[in-house]
Amino acid sequence: xxxxxxxxxxxxxxxxxxxxxxxxxxxxxxxxxxxxxxxxxxxxxxxxxxxxxxxxxxxxxxxxxxxxxxxxxxxxxxxxxxxxxxxxxxxxxxxxxxxxxxxxxxxxxxxxxxxxxxxxxxxxxxxxxxxxxxxxxxxxxxxxxxxxxxxxxxxxxxxxxxxx
Numbered sequence: 001x002x003x004x005x006x007x008x009x010x011x012x013x014x015x016x017x018x019x020x021x022x023x024x025x026x027x028x029x030x031x032x033x034x035x036x037x038x039x040x041x042x043x044x045x046x047x048x049x050x051x052x053x054x055x056x057x058x059x060x061x062x063x064x065x066x067x068x069x070x071x072x073x074x075x076x077x078x079x080x081x082x083x084x085x086x087x088x089x090x091x092x093x094x095x096x097x098x099x100x101x102x103x104x105x106x107x108x109x110x111x112x113x114x115x116x117x118x119x120x121x122x123x124x125x126x127x128x129x130x131x132x133x134x135x136x137x138x139x140x141x142x143x144x145x146x147x148x149x150x151x152x153x154x155x156x157x158x159x160x161x162x163x164x
Contacts, residue, residue, distance in 0.1 A: 003059070005056070037138055045133040059151060063105055066102075066129070072122075076109075088100065129151075
């Protein structure tokens with residue numbers, strides 16, 4: 001976490017402190033499906049990312065793994081000019097849900113300037129991260145709660161929504 005700004009570290013610490021309460025509230029929203037939930041998240045997402053540069057953080061790429069679907073593996077292997085089975089053997093493993101994930105962190109495609117070596121061919125999960133501007137947010141409340149511990153932007157978004 002040394003790579004994070006003091007503000008981002010503080011956001012993640014606050015998320016850690018408030019995790020249990022926030023997770024319960026988000027879990028409640030999962031069941032209640034508030035009609036304005038998507039709009040609330042989308043507004044907070046737009047506000048947050050209007051002032052945030054993900055390249056200054058890249059904590060997601062440094063600490064977690066996306067799920068690699070077969071289409072992602074195919075696309076990335078082609079971009080890297082290696083065989084799919086070589087990509088899997090060198091960099092991926094099956095997790096407890098039988099999904100392909102990274103063997104180690106940080107991501108092998110993360111460059112020193114926090115850019116991605118295969119940005120145009122990155123996995124769908126990376127393209128959609130941090131998932132705070134999608135439809136039917138109620139479906140991913142558990143994932144959103146977990147992401148507050150990884151992504152300072154998600155921590156900030158959830159804090160704003162929870163306290164509004």
